[in-house]
Amino acid sequence: MSELVIAGRNVPRARSPGLWVLAWRRFGRDRVGVVSLAVVVFFCALMTASGLNLIAADWAQEAGVNYAPPTFMGPDAVEAEAVTPPVAQPAGGERAESSDIVDPLADVLAEIRRDPAAVAPPAPKAATLPFGGDKWGRDVLKKVIKGTQTSMFVGIAAALLATLLGTVFGALAGYYGRAVDDFFNWFYSIFTSVPYLLLILAIAAVLNQKGTLTVVLILGLTGWPGIFRLVRAEYLKHKAREYIQAADAIGASHRRRMFVHILPNVSHVILVQLSLHVVLFIKSEVILSFLGFGVGVDTVSWGSMLNEAQSELILGKWWQLVAATAAMAALVTAFSLFTDALRDALDPRLK
Amino acid sequence: MFAYVIRRLWQMVPTLLGVVLLVFGLFNFVGGDPAYLLAGKISNPEQIENIRRQLGVDQPYYVQLWIFLKQIATGDFGVSWATNERVSAIFATRLGPSLTVLLPLLVIDTLLAMAAAMLVAYMRGSLTDRLVMIGCTVGQSVSILVYIIVLQYVLAYQLGWFPVQGWGNNLAENLFRFSLLPIIVGVVVSLAPDTRLYRSFFLDEINQDYVRTARAKGMGEGRVMWVHVLRNASIPIITNVMIQLPGLLAGAFLIERFFSIPGIGREVILAVERSDFPVIKAITIYVAIATMVINLLADLLYKAVDPRVQLK
Numbered sequence: 001m002s003e004l005v006i007a008g009r010n011v012p013r014a015r016s017p018g019l020w021v022l023a024w025r026r027f028g029r030d031r032v033g034v035v036s037l038a039v040v041v042f043f044c045a046l047m048t049a050s051g052l053n054l055i056a057a058d059w060a061q062e063a064g065v066n067y068a069p070p071t072f073m074g075p076d077a078v079e080a081e082a083v084t085p086p087v088a089q090p091a092g093g094e095r096a097e098s099s100d101i102v103d104p105l106a107d108v109l110a111e112i113r114r115d116p117a118a119v120a121p122p123a124p125k126a127a128t129l130p131f132g133g134d135k136w137g138r139d140v141l142k143k144v145i146k147g148t149q150t151s152m153f154v155g156i157a158a159a160l161l162a163t164l165l166g167t168v169f170g171a172l173a174g175y176y177g178r179a180v181d182d183f184f185n186w187f188y189s190i191f192t193s194v195p196y197l198l199l200i201l202a203i204a205a206v207l208n209q210k211g212t213l214t215v216v217l218i219l220g221l222t223g224w225p226g227i228f229r230l231v232r233a234e235y236l237k238h239k240a241r242e243y244i245q246a247a248d249a250i251g252a253s254h255r256r257r258m259f260v261h262i263l264p265n266v267s268h269v270i271l272v273q274l275s276l277h278v279v280l281f282i283k284s285e286v287i288l289s290f291l292g293f294g295v296g297v298d299t300v301s302w303g304s305m306l307n308e309a310q311s312e313l314i315l316g317k318w319w320q321l322v323a324a325t326a327a328m329a330a331l332v333t334a335f336s337l338f339t340d341a342l343r344d345a346l347d348p349r350l351k
Numbered sequence: 352m353f354a355y356v357i358r359r360l361w362q363m364v365p366t367l368l369g370v371v372l373l374v375f376g377l378f379n380f381v382g383g384d385p386a387y388l389l390a391g392k393i394s395n396p397e398q399i400e401n402i403r404r405q406l407g408v409d410q411p412y413y414v415q416l417w418i419f420l421k422q423i424a425t426g427d428f429g430v431s432w433a434t435n436e437r438v439s440a441i442f443a444t445r446l447g448p449s450l451t452v453l454l455p456l457l458v459i460d461t462l463l464a465m466a467a468a469m470l471v472a473y474m475r476g477s478l479t480d481r482l483v484m485i486g487c488t489v490g491q492s493v494s495i496l497v498y499i500i501v502l503q504y505v506l507a508y509q510l511g512w513f514p515v516q517g518w519g520n521n522l523a524e525n526l527f528r529f530s531l532l533p534i535i536v537g538v539v540v541s542l543a544p545d546t547r548l549y550r551s552f553f554l555d556e557i558n559q560d561y562v563r564t565a566r567a568k569g570m571g572e573g574r575v576m577w578v579h580v581l582r583n584a585s586i587p588i589i590t591n592v593m594i595q596l597p598g599l600l601a602g603a604f605l606i607e608r609f610f611s612i613p614g615i616g617r618e619v620i621l622a623v624e625r626s627d628f629p630v631i632k633a634i635t636i637y638v639a640i641a642t643m644v645i646n647l648l649a650d651l652l653y654k655a656v657d658p659r660v661q662l663k
Contacts, residue, residue, distance in 0.1 A: 186365060186366065186369060187369070189366045189369070190366060190369035190370050190373055193366055193367075193370055193639045193642045193643050194370060194373075194635055194638065194639045194642070195597060195598035195638060195642065196598070197598075197604075198598075198619065198634070198635060198638055199635070201604075201619055201620070201623050201631075202374070202377065202623075202631050202635050203377065203381075204623060205622065205623040205626060205628070205631050206377050206378055206381050207381065208626060279492075283494060286494050286496065287494070287495070287496065287605065290496050291620060291623075292624075293623065302494070303496075306494065306496050306497065306500065309500065310500050313500060313501075313504050314504070314508065321497070321500065321501075325493060325494070325497045328492070328493070328494060329489065329492045329493045331492075332491075332492030332493075333488055333489050333492040336488050336491070336492060337488060
């Protein structure tokens with residue numbers, strides 16, 4: 001590829017750096033971009049490790065006392081005593097909200113919960129946890145890691161789906177034009193005339209089932225219009241260029257011209273959009289899960305943590321709120337700055 | 352101009368039809384049989400058959416679609432499945448509280464964001480500019496939920512400056528007592544993204560030739576910024592604010608939910624929680640119509656304030 005064949009002779013030629021190499025060099029000079037990339041990579045590693053159950057696999061274990069404070073604050077036994085009702089609650093504070101109603105199944109439930117632990121005596125509950133415990137005494141730090149896994153996975157998976165749809169629709173519409181273009185534009189105008197969050201909520205209402213996959217589908221299937229519009233505009237621009245005429249002349253098929261010739265030339269737009277949408281979908285997932293239309297009850301996400309944190313804050317238990325907020329703010333800030341740096345690196349004409 | 356409006360209105364028809372088909376498809380094919388939802392757990396086949404007849408679900412699809420179209424045209428979506436309140440009555444009573452919060456919120460937020468954006472655009476590249484932009488990025492990355500939870504807890508619950516939540520019966524009380532904190536929260540949340548966006552609008556104008564000309568002929572910086580740049584930059588800003596409005600109407604649901612404001616947004620959440628399909632359908636369709644009409648109005652306004660714009 002780097003060798004130019006002229007009149008049967010191989011003329012060695014210096015390999016000129018390609019688009020990606022140049023972009024990577026420009027990116028490397030952007031200090032903010034490099035730092036934010038490092039943070040994003042760190043979160044990706046966290047997500048992968050948690051997904052493979054290497055860390056935080058035992059997040060559901062009730063390791064500490066109810067609302068165990070963070071270690072650096074020291075145990076406050078007095079307050080913990082005052083907050084939790086003095087009724088014996090072997091299985092945690094599940095009935096703390098309705099302490100005046102006697103649960104007829106309480107003893108049975110306690111028996112069942114105790115059962116696996118009956119073999120070995122239940123581990124003593126720690127008075128403090130590294131970054132505090134939640135209502136059940138689960139480690140907030142581990143919950144945050146699990147929540148990072150869920151929220152990030154949803155954001156990335158939904159963004160991949162939306163980008164795939166937007167790219168394919170945009171390529172078809174921009175390349176073929178005419179009736180195909182009209183059809184996809186019609187489709188686009190439908191999706192953009194309903195406000196994004198309203199559309200998501202309407203679909204959530206109809207599906208009426210929770211789960212990580214559901215959230216990915218909802219966000220991915222509704223989030224493509226912005227990408228579609230940009231990719232379509234790029235394809236409109238590129239299909240008239242000479243290299244595509246040349247590709248036509250040597251007999252490249254439509255599909256080949258669309259996805260082998262044009263796609264690499266517009267991939268920088270797509271990549272930036274992908275990155276932007278990850279942030280958007282992480283935020284949307286948090287709101288959906290907070291409202292209870294998102295991930296299932298047995299899954300932790302930043303949204304469900306914030307939901308718990310809301311009532312905890314009134315009791316003065318701020319750590320879960322702070323942990324979830326800090327994790328999310330760190331990732332989203334890093335991702336946004338990374339996207340900006342990526343855009344600058346891939347499109348040096350901007351700025 | 353007139354021909355343009357007619358053409359735009361005509362173009363809305365297929366889009367609206369598409370929205371109708373989308374909503375219809377969602378609720379009829381994806382959603383499952385509403386009769387089972389309505390009948391609840393204790394039901395027998397006769398009851399379900401009865402409900403199906405009442406809803407018209409036993410009719411063929413084209414008849415149901417026709418019923419749906421008639422509902423949209425007449426604005427009569429029947430009654431809410433959850434509360435038996437007329438859907439039209441829900442709209443009429445919920446719109447007021449929503450607007451009581453949203454209109455002041457939009458005005459205050461726009462003015463503040465414009466001021467901040469003009470300032471940082473004027474000082475572009477300086478330390479202040481970069482600090483404000485970084486602050487905006489960080490501010491934007493904190494979830495809106497956290498702003499609401501923390502501000503409500505600190506300002507209302509702990510300090511007691513505002514009522515924690517609630518809604519009264521007269522406008523003055525609502526506006527000056529119950530709406531204050533929701534408005535503050537809304538402004539805090541939207542200030543960061545709006546400042547970023549408006550800064551780019553201001554920068555577009557500052558780099559124009561007419562600004563250089565104005566400076567070259569000896570015009571003071573104040574006059575350049577406040578008269579020339581501000582007036583030109585406000586065109587996209589006004590359009591942006593207008594386009595935001597229908598989305599906000601439904602999108603303010605978090606604020607409305609936290610502060611118990613009986614507005615449209617809270618109604619959306621309640622309807623989704625209760626699977627109250629008629630309400631969701633009605634809100635989706637009407638917000639879509641509002642979006643399209645407001646987009647048209649925004650384009651016309653654009654033309655009115657900037658004669659260079661060609662409407663095609």
